Amino acid sequence: MKLSQREINDVVILEPKGKIMGGPDATLLHDKLHELIKDGKKKVIVDLAKVDWMNSTGLGILISGLTTMRNNGGELKLANVTDKIESLLTITKLITVFENYDSLEEALNSFKT
């Protein structure tokens, strides 16, 4: 997995690419999410368009990022969830927990109100 980051207005967009399976680069995503909170960032979108799949390590990172964000008055949203990941979110019921959008644009707009 590779991780890139950009910012549009006050929204941080994280774009992991590849597979989130555990190991050093999963730690990178985990640490990044927690670093954003420390930097006072409260609006985060994880764009999953380029993630082939993830296992429970990836799901754990997303849920811990979400919880930490919410505990600090922020929000983490998902965009472009691919079929494989959507079915994992469904079987684990995490689909009910995350706000997720079919495009980055819709996710960005949802932060505007």
Next chain:
Amino acid sequence: MPKVIKEPGKIIIPSDVAYLQMLDEFLEETLRGFGVSESDIADIAISVTELANNAIIHGNKENPEKVVDIRIKLINGAVEIIVSDEGKGFDTLALPDPLTEENLFKENGRGIFIVRSLMDKVDIKIRKDNGTVIKLVKKIKRVHK
């Protein structure tokens, strides 16, 4: 630290999550060779990296002298994978349900649940003082090559 052993249908890795990437490459290469569809390859790679994470972290406790052994073969239209570690095992009946309200927001505890939903058969054997052996079976749709 033991070295990686890689042969057709077999890979043995030291107990370090840094080797997961190599395991995934081995799985993809082997499964493509079997003619398995991309969707089934993903389900199998998700499940096997799940079990390898468990074997490395919970089983072998990241002891670099201990290894995780992964075998994979194609029989009767199904892929069979066996993942073994050298740990102390666990109580498979005592696993918490990751779907309850109190567990839903937890960072961990979904691995085996996911494997059970993606695979057709999951058979867990705890060998006393001799590690955990988990056999997975996934019926596959083969693609023409």
